[in-house]
Amino acid sequence: MTSANHTPQSRYPAGSAAFPHRDLTGLAGLAPWELLFLLDEAEQWVELNRQPQKRSEKLAGLTIINAFFENSTRTLLSFEIAGKRLGADVVNMLVAQSSVKKGETLIDTAMTLNAMHADAMVIRHQSSGAVRLIADKVDCPVLNAGDGQHEHPTQGLLDALTIRNFMTERGAKGDFGGLTVTICGDILHSRVARSNVHCLTTLGADVRVCAPPALMPAEVDAMKVTPFHDFDAALKGADVVMMLRLQQERMSGQFIPSPREYRHLYGLTLDRLAKAKPDALIMHPGPMNRGVEIDSNVADLAGRSAITSQVEMGVAIRMACLDVLTRRTRKVEGWA
Structure with missing residues (x-):
């Protein structure tokens, strides 16, 4: 293209x-x-x-x-x-x-x-x-x-380019209007999430952000997104699912009970992915914590995972x- x-x-x-x-x-x-x-x-x-x-x-x-x-x-x-x-x-x-x-x-x-x-x-x-x-x-x-x-900013742009190219390859117009993008993970500490929100909402996408209450930014109401704490609800009908890692290096204090509990509520598994659209694109900016925010069989899912394309x-x-x-x-x- x-x-x-x-x-x-x-x-x-x-x-x-x-x-x-x-x-x-x-x-x-x-x-x-x-x-x-x-x-x-x-x-x-x-x-x-x-x-x-x-x-x-x-x-x-x-x-x-x-x-x-x-x-x-x-x-x-x-x-x-x-x-x-x-x-x-x-x-x-x-x-x-x-x-x-x-x-x-x-x-x-x-x-x-x-x-x-x-x-x-x-x-x-x-x-x-x-x-x-x-x-x-x-x-x-x-x-x-x-x-x-x-x-x-370049991460937000490369993610948008990845989304556009995948949509075009699947026969869509490559426009962002009408796309539903779910971003899940450590929204509070993520500069990647912020740049993606700015980019994708400006281009017309419907952006949902999902995180535990302690990892949702206080200014979320001003971000032109729909916030969720329930990951299953946030995934419903999504065209794109973007996972974020827990940024432990930016955390002071206890933000989640444990990695195991976090995976149970917010980890992207094959069963959970089924709640999104059947051809929903899987993204992650890296580095990934496999088995925490995303399972390996999801991260490596042929025809659906765009993680190497993002690079x-x-x-x-x-x-x-x-x-x-x-x-x-x-x-x-x-x-x-």
Whole structure:
């Protein structure tokens, strides 16, 4: 499937008006056509990544810094692969090697990075709002690779791209209107959930969020979603079921009785999945806790599980975001 299938000229303005922002620090507040533009831009990179030769020179000569103040495996690797496949010079700065460990402030770190004249920065940080703070202090585009409990915008976009491609492959139009998406798990601590909610509701999907009372955010009524505490009820008629892990590292105190009890009430089993639509898509952003929030026979269900596809779409989305945000630097026509 290519972007031509989505008639982009009828979906968003031409040139830089399609995505006028210098940075991508979150999906909240973005217009539907801005989200669609990024999804459509990613399609060309999906195709490239499936070819024997997976390299473009669009970003040749540019330097991208991946500054990860919080540990990551799949997100860092995905951004590194994305930058290198676009021909950029990619430098990874990991928290263990950072002067922040020696007491340097985040502002001082931002100013140091800025003095190196990078052409784009990808930032991951354990504190909500830290990426925006850095973006305000540097002269190049900044992409948020996850900040605290705030947002993880490229994850929201790659999940939307995964959903759209699966629906198109099944003969649907690829539109989000009329889709029912159930997101279940640790909603309170999940930046992935927040970015998915912002993205999918903006594109017209009906989003349900399900969690134990202690893991449901207090602001859920303002999130344009339907909240559930009963997972069976939340699954009824769902087109997409997205499971989230328990983020123990962000918890202080007892949020659930035990992993065993949690699985009994909120784990996705084959019997429970049967309450959703017969062809409902199964998703998980990873890492998975098999046997807790999702059983292995569900996570690996052929023709239904999109978990490995999410990883594939992640590289394409991150390539698209790096390409789009550096177009002014590269003086691409219409992006001056």
